[in-house]
Amino acid sequence: MTGLVLKDIRKSYGAVDVIHGIDLDIKQGEFIVFVGPSGCGKSTLLRMIAGLEEITGGDMTIDGERVNDVPPSKRGIAMVFQSYALYPHMTVFDNMAFGMRIAGESKEEIDRRVRSAADILQLTKYLDRLPKALSGGQRQRVAIGRAICRNPKVFLFDEPLSNLDAALRVATRIEIAKLNEQMADTTMIYVTHDQVEAMTLADRIVVLSAGHIEQVGPPLELYERPANLFVARFIGSPAMNIIPAKITSAGASTALELTGGRISSVDIPTAASELGKTASFGVRPEDLQITTGEDFLFEGTVSIVEALGEVTLLYIEGLVQGEPIIAKIPGILDVKRGDRVRFTADKAKLHLFDAAGKSYRAS
Amino acid sequence: MTGLVLKDIRKSYGAVDVIHGIDLDIKQGEFIVFVGPSGCGKSTLLRMIAGLEEITGGDMTIDGERVNDVPPSKRGIAMVFQSYALYPHMTVFDNMAFGMRIAGESKEEIDRRVRSAADILQLTKYLDRLPKALSGGQRQRVAIGRAICRNPKVFLFDEPLSNLDAALRVATRIEIAKLNEQMADTTMIYVTHDQVEAMTLADRIVVLSAGHIEQVGPPLELYERPANLFVARFIGSPAMNIIPAKITSAGASTALELTGGRISSVDIPTAASELGKTASFGVRPEDLQITTGEDFLFEGTVSIVEALGEVTLLYIEGLVQGEPIIAKIPGILDVKRGDRVRFTADKAKLHLFDAAGKSYRAS
């Protein structure tokens, strides 16, 4: 089985191109997460896979069969909408049974499948309720249950957890992870804004930006080796600190002059031709450590201290134009606003991007 | 000045009591955050302070004046609604100027104040737009700007960031923090579901549950010394792991028998009378460390590994009935599903609660 294949998929609304040619190969059973900034086309792509939007160009195949013109109900997909999209006038049971009733399944079969889905999602108690009598988390579970009952080959989620509160979000996320395990043969495609969801659930993450793919890869690969500035800033929260720099010596290890004048070196090889070029130097907030030694990366005045208990966020303003540099230090610190602090970082965890934003390491 | 004082405030809708007697003393200029599970009465309390809901019982004073029967516009408050509540047919400027126009301020004064608020919130470019032409974050800022223009004594926010995406949420949060600094004399009361917001913004956090106060205190105090089980589980994400235990020896340090049979001791004094009683032993996921030694707290089989890059979450199931125990270990680990792992923790960071849920340490 070949799973789902997108070949140069394009979408335009009238003259506006929204998706600019997406190539993607999804294996059966894979859990794929689409992330990207608002408006980059995640939902559009998902809806094209579902068959809810027409495909303007390119080919889409599921299990080797071209499905561009196959109606949604014949694609073997199920979808969980961002806004639940429950049928407000039907009970939970009817909501889940609707698809099967339409398909003309037998009463027993419907009953069996709904009950088993309800079991998995702990909804058995609520089968007779209307959606409006359910809490947000329960509604979301019904939406998922409805999708499960369809027994799909491909499972689509569009920001399914975005309307839930923190605790529910964690709980439901774990349920989805379990579901993925139980339905090992089912391909899942998941759109989210949420870092944690993306990192924890995905087999592979697809980072989209303005209608094209920036990088595809397993979560940790994206975290450790972002292919470009965009991905680097997008994955991880708070975002990676980027400091403009100039390459002062190239080679197996590269020396840089950071804005502010400090000289640093990173263990990333660069070609000699890069010498003298401007680059972007990146370090994640959680990779920064406080040091009192002389071997620091940079030094700054703390403008905001955010103590979260578990970690403390320090904001250092003025070093880079416009944005503060953020450091995330574990535990509770005794740093106050106005303190001058020096930071250092593990050399292996530093990033370097060329003027066009491409990572020097990614090769 | 005395700020805002709530004395035995109660609220019922018909026969349903929603708020059961809240006593709270808020100093002028303080930043207070209300947190609590959905439906606990946060919004209701805030709306009573605003004067949008009638107060069923008790007294509320602002600056020493009893305001129970004072209409909203006379209380010197401003409110940012959970759902922006912008006037859709007015431009950003008019939205912000509306209150002042009603109050009959001069044209120049209106212009001056709106522009200064817009400056603070970086809205100057959008003053002529209608709300529908703004992005979510901008709309939220307009709502805040509208409140600022009222020049209130008390600033009320009801989950102002709840529908924003992660990046916007961080940015707006920082703006609110700055605002709080600039308006040092203004009392702010802020309702949120979000841990991080509560921890980073609050001078004091008020934890509510089912219409009464569980604990009031500065964020780190709540994190480090939760007064009871409810607060312990509510503050911190993922929530504190709670393991049922039995007190096997009381005194300056207490020995416990945890479920599963391990014996442990914590540096929390207990009275002799507590001996033999059941208790709840608590440890935060981020306080757990992996150990290979024999001095471990407990041992378990990893059922889920969530690698977030910066940290890794390990879920250990089966130790406690119903819920997994979660450990949050920094960095990227080489632990796989099914591995048996031992955990230990710093003794100072352990928590112990009595059968009623009250912390033994809190006295």
Add this chain to the structure above:
Amino acid sequence: MQQLLFAIFTMVGGVLACVVYFFGTNFLLDKMFPSKGLTGAQASKNLRITNAIRPWLFMAPALFALTVYLVYPVFESVRLSFHNRSGQQFVGFSNFAWMINDGEFRQSIFNNFLWLLVVPALSTFFGLIVAALTDRIWWGNIAKTLIFMPMAISFVGAAVIWKFVYDYRAEGSEQIGILNAVVVAFGGTPEAWMTIPFWNNFFLMVILIWIQTGFAMVILSAALRGIPEETIEAAVIDGANGFQIFFKIMVPQIWGTIAVVWTTITILVLKVFDIVLAMTNGQWQTQVLANLMFDWMFRGGGDFGRGASIAVVIMILVIPIMVWNIRNATKEMEGH
């Protein structure tokens, strides 16, 4: 020219008077109990007073008009229904006794029930269909306008139009009524539609349905647009076809609006008389209550007693609808 000036002057004057009332009274109220710019106990006391008075200021003109133009006539009708034809002599229940024994009245009641069953149902149904279908096609707005058009045609016009449709010419001569022309084209014999007892009721109902569908359509179309698109997409994915989506997903979700439209048209049907008056004047067993009332009220000098008693019956028929609405209003109020 002079007339035009006068017209403009009166129009502006009338509208202005109305505006002045609302602004004036509110200005006075705020002057008497000032609160703006003030603080403290006095301000809040004044605000509470104004808040108690203001609803009545807002409603005063409406309540006045409703009382004078509708409530008062209702009581007058009830009074008249117990009096004789000139309204001067008290006659007890004899008008109602007459009514029960009157064959024409019974015929009217029967016909009215037919109308109540058919017209609101079909108007709403067609309005719904049109609203739903036109949302999906590019020329939907044109279609809607055309279907709305009958509402804009004056009653005189509507009557002419349908006389043209139902016109009957003897068999063999050229039919100028389209209905008969169609019948003849299919080899049938032409019929004088208006004279076929029982069925002629339906031919009359068609006219009202034709007119009212536009009304139902405008309101239902707005409601349909309020349905979350996602629920429909979810149904598409669930494999539902157009009909299933419409009847199982969309219709149940706008049930409330359908009920409002249904109510409004039902009430209209109870009042309808001009169509019957113009087309048959109740002949050939097409009489309906409103026309019967009109008949007794004004024909041949008028019998106010009997006319009023029929009006009272019409008003009694609406009580179930009223009760239903009271229930809805209170239910809604709880939600507020």
Add this chain to the structure above:
Amino acid sequence: ADLKFQPGEDAKFNWQSFEDFKKGHDLKGQTLTIFGPWRGEDEALFKVVYAYFTEATGVEIKYSSSENYEQQIVIDTQAGSPPDVAILPQPGLIADLASKGHLTPLGDETKQWLLDNYAAGQSWVDLSTYKDKDGNAALFAFPYKIDVKSLVWYVPENFEDAGYEVPKTMEDLKALTEQIVADGGTPWCIGLGSGGATGWPATDWVEDLMLRTASPETYDKWVTNEIPFTDASVVGALDEFGWFAKNDKFVDGGAAAVASTDFRDSPKGLFASPPKCYLHHQASFIPSFFPEGTVVGEDADFFYMPPYASKPELGNPVLGAGTLAMITRDTPAARAFIEFLKTPIAHEVWMAQTSFLTPYKSANKEAYANAPMKKQGEILLDSTTFRFDGSDLMPGKIGAGAFWTGMVDFVGGKSAADVAGGVQKAWDAIK
């Protein structure tokens, strides 16, 4: 005011009466509101007439009308805002207004005037006398502008071509009817359709035939229900009508078409080629519905619906209709207007235009605008009996209800006895 015929200019007008009237009445500055049934062309014609009143008295007239004049006058009188003078074509309605005390009696002098000056004067006095609130009879109305209904219309050239003669007796008419059928033609066009008033043309037929088969007294008893509708005389008249209308060969389209053919369309059959019919019974107003350009008297003509030769004692009865003026608010101007209607000039001015007939003997016949009108006027003047349209005299529920529907049922196949029984039942119900 603009006068259509300048006083003194045309000798056929009785200008003296105008001058006399002018001398006796100076009511300058007053206004008179008149409510009448005339709209459209008729309204314009009436305007010409009352311009002379204004010219003579200085009274400004405000005329209004309404499609639903019947209902309008009820509302206006009932609400206490009646016009000064109301002109209505329905004796039944007038009776009601009188009984509710809304009308002012015109006095014995007017009664005498009618007896003296109108042909068949007693008929007119009877028609104008109603019971007031207290049950006392008085003259309340003044008949003005009469229509003759006892007319049969035909196309002279068609008669010529076919060699038919205008019948002088009812027997002849029946013979002619059969003759036409024998010649392969269809004799009659009958259409009862009139929207909500469908059926009324048949009532004219029945009334006309009633006057030719029964005495005027029987007729009067019939319209007041002193004899029941089921009386043999009534059933007889119904059957007479049935002889014409219920025979498929006698009517265009067959009997089934009678009820549903519009009375306005029905006469057009006379002018079809080949003619759909040769005869049409209808009142004097019908030429308005003839094809455009039809000249009455040449392209189309009429003859008096003949009486039975076998019943000479009934003479020449005429069935008609007309409007009656009454004072709904007693003002000097209103009184003066009634006086004005007594002047020949008030009749002649309208006679000189169209669609106006009068039984006023002193009005100059020569003033009629054309020969056909004059001929109709003569029928009116020659009549030995004049009877007002019976259905208008009956209570509204009958005359404008059960009778109409009954006639529709009758041509639809019901027997005369059944129909009469049904109407009588309805009449009993409203007693």
Add this chain to the structure above:
Amino acid sequence: MIASSRSPLVFVVHLSVLLLVALWTLPTAGLLISSLRDKDQLAVSGWWTALSTSSQNLTGRAASPETQVERDGKFVIAGRLIEEGDTKVSAFGFRPLQPTAFEAGAEADIGDGQTLTVREDGSYEIVSPTKMEGTRGQRIFYTASVPPRFTLDNYREVLNAEGIGASFINSLTVAIPATIIPILVAAFCAYALAWMPFPGRAILIAVIVGLLVVPLQMSLIPLLRLYNGVGAFFGVPAKTYGGIWLAHMGFGLPLAVYLLRNYMAGLPREIMESARVDGASDFDIFVKIILPLSFPALASFAIFQFLWTWNDLLVAMVFLGAGNEELVLTGRLVNLLGSRGGNWEILTASAFITIVVPLIVFFSLQRYLVRGLLAGSVKGG
């Protein structure tokens, strides 16, 4: 829309809408076409045949014998039966029973040695060896194929009628304030019923719904009596524009309040609360927030109310009177029909003349019937 919308179902949708639109417009189309037709044709052939050439049996009359000329010793009357044009004569006759006895162009012997010839183009010639007498011309029956003929005469007749312009203004004078005033009054009332707490609110709403059903005709006499009383008391006429505006308002209010209240109750509560916190009184809130936000509801009701007042005849007749100065357009047109009715050509044309203004109103207000007015105000809005 949904991708599957390319399925054959779409054609069904188009087709059904087309069918419905056709059914709904057909009667009106008939009216429109009829209003453009010749008034004699109107009553003899269906309007759908208006576009096709029809074969008709017609009757004409030759010129009177006074116009005869002598030619070659014979007396000749010549002329045309029909205007020059597309009309073609196929057959003719001189007896009503044999209207098609002769083919066009043939010579018919009409007795006395006279012959009649009618040619295809409609010209005729009567030739007689002797001088003809009389004043009436010979009747000629002919069968002609008449091409479609349309005329604006009907409209011209209606529009040229005396007083039409004045009535038009009267109608506007009635309809415009009678639309605006009730909307204003109803909107204030609806707001109070939707958003201002006071005792007895639910009952009041129910009563208003109940009043929806009061038959208009019922109220006429008591009201007019009241008017007369009031008029007499103040010494002013009872029938005034003010009176009819109030009457239209009274009759239109229940539905207006019912619809508007339903709409306003659905507006987001937070906007009102926000304004209240901003210090706005209920009056400010109503004028500055509710009114602009209720535009779709106000516009739809405005359309309906305008339609009713514009097309109303009864209320105007009763409360304004039927005199020439105050007659409204509907009244004027009805009067035009003449006391005996049946002038279909006038009816049809006037129906279309009255429809124009409401349609303009509908079109100009239709664009306010948009949704999305609340966009941006609240989350999810």
